Amino acid sequence: KNEVEQSPQNLTAQEGEFITINCSYSVGISALHWLQQHPGGGIVSLFMLSSGKKKHGRLIATINIQEKHSSLHITASHPRDSTVYICAAWLRGGNEKLTFGTGTRLTIIP
Amino acid sequence: GAVVSQHPSRVICKSGTSVKIECRSLDFQATTMFWYRQFPKQSLMLMATSNEGSKATYEQGVEKDKFLINHASLTLSTLTVTSAHPEDSSFYICSARVDRYEQYFGPGTRLTVT
Numbered sequence: 001k002n003e004v005e006q007s008p009q010n011l012t013a014q015e016g017e018f019i020t021i022n023c024s025y026s027v028g029i030s031a032l033h034w035l036q037q038h039p040g041g042g043i044v045s046l047f048m049l050s051s052g053k054k055k056h057g058r059l060i061a062t063i064n065i066q067e068k069h070s071s072l073h074i075t076a077s078h079p080r081d082s083t084v085y086i087c088a089a090w091l092r093g094g095n096e097k098l099t100f101g102t103g104t105r106l107t108i109i110p
Numbered sequence: 111g112a113v114v115s116q117h118p119s120r121v122i123c124k125s126g127t128s129v130k131i132e133c134r135s136l137d138f139q140a141t142t143m144f145w146y147r148q149f150p151k152q153s154l155m156l157m158a159t160s161n162e163g164s165k166a167t168y169e170q171g172v173e174k175d176k177f178l179i180n181h182a183s184l185t186l187s188t189l190t191v192t193s194a195h196p197e198d199s200s201f202y203i204c205s206a207r208v209d210r211y212e213q214y215f216g217p218g219t220r221l222t223v224t
Contacts, residue, residue, distance in 0.1 A: 002153075031211035041148070041201050043215035050211075086153070090211050098144070098213070100153040 003027060004089050006101035014109055019074040021104045023087030026068065030090040034061050034072045037084040037103065046072070046085075079108045112138050114206045116216035123194055123223055130190045131219045133204035139184035140206035144213065145177075148201040160187040194223040 004025045013019055023032070034046040047054050047061040049070070054061050058077075063070040074081055087101040113136040123129050133143055141162045146154040158179050159167045166179035176198075178190040187206075191198055203218040 035215075041203065041218040041220065043203065043205075043218075045212075045214065048212055088154075097156055097159075100155075102153045 002099075002102065003091060004087060004099050004101040006087050006104050008104060009102065010105045010107075012107045012109065013077055015078060017077050017108075019077050019081070019106065019108075021072045021085050021087075021106070023070045023072070023089075023101055024068055025070075025089050025091070025099075028092040029065075029068075030092055030096065032063055032070050032090070033088045033098070034070075035086040035088060037086055039083070043086070074106075077108045079110050082107045112136075112206070112208055112214040114204065114214045114216040116204055116219050118219060119217060120220045121222070123221070125195055125223055126193055128190055128192045129194055129221060130188055131202055131204075131221075133187045133189070133206070133216050135185045135206040135214075138206070138208065140187075140208070141184060142207040143181060143187040144205045144207070145179060145187070145189050146203045146205070148203060148218075154203065157189075191221065194221070196223045199223045 007022045031050045033048050036044045049063050058075045060073040084103045084105050086103045088098050091099050115134045117132045143160045145157045147157050148154045156169050157172045160179045160181040162181045162184050168174045181187040199222050201218050201220050205213040205215045207213045
């Protein structure tokens with residue numbers, strides 16, 4: 001079992017819909033990232049957070065440390081939001097390193 | 111934001127040859143860079159942590175003699191895949207650490223070994 005789990009793996013929605021992608025982790029973390037991976041493979045960092053909530057444009061990221069859970073929300077989704085979103089966490093203990101979820105492929109239909 | 115470049119973006123090589131991939135931090139200095147590998151439809155897996163001026167730290171199962179990492183300056187780390195085999199074909203991506211938990215990723219290198 002992966003220490004960082006994402007759901008859903010694939011998500012298709014209509015343009016304008018409110019999107020939620022979930023990330024849960026099994027151990028304590030120091031920080032969590034939400035990343036966007038484009039078709040060519042390049043990765044862009046959207047958010048880094050260790051508590052609370054962050055907002056940038058139509059994107060909102062929240063984290064609940066006690067419940068070991070984070071969500072990425074997209075409001076007023078648009079076809080250009082279609083790509084892969086990845087959750088990654090710095091897991092505490094021993095060899096601290098960034099551990100990645102398997103990603104969520106989002107497709108927004110016009 | 112900080113920019114990390116990788117070169118080449120795509121490379122095809124014959125089995126048995128070696129390939130060098132460069133990772134550069136363009137507008138900042140990075141004492142630590144990370145090298146990841148990603149197989150199709152899988153998540154990124156850390157291969158090694160590259161520290162400027164010292165030996166890289168490899169993850170379990172990664173052959174250090176096959177994947178040579180050199181971090182000779184604060185802006186450049188290189189990964190050399192030696193004696194490449196078709197099973198080494200993958201997407202290799204580097205990142206450069208800005209502070210303890212923040213890092214920026216390069217655009218990646220797609221390696222195909224024929």
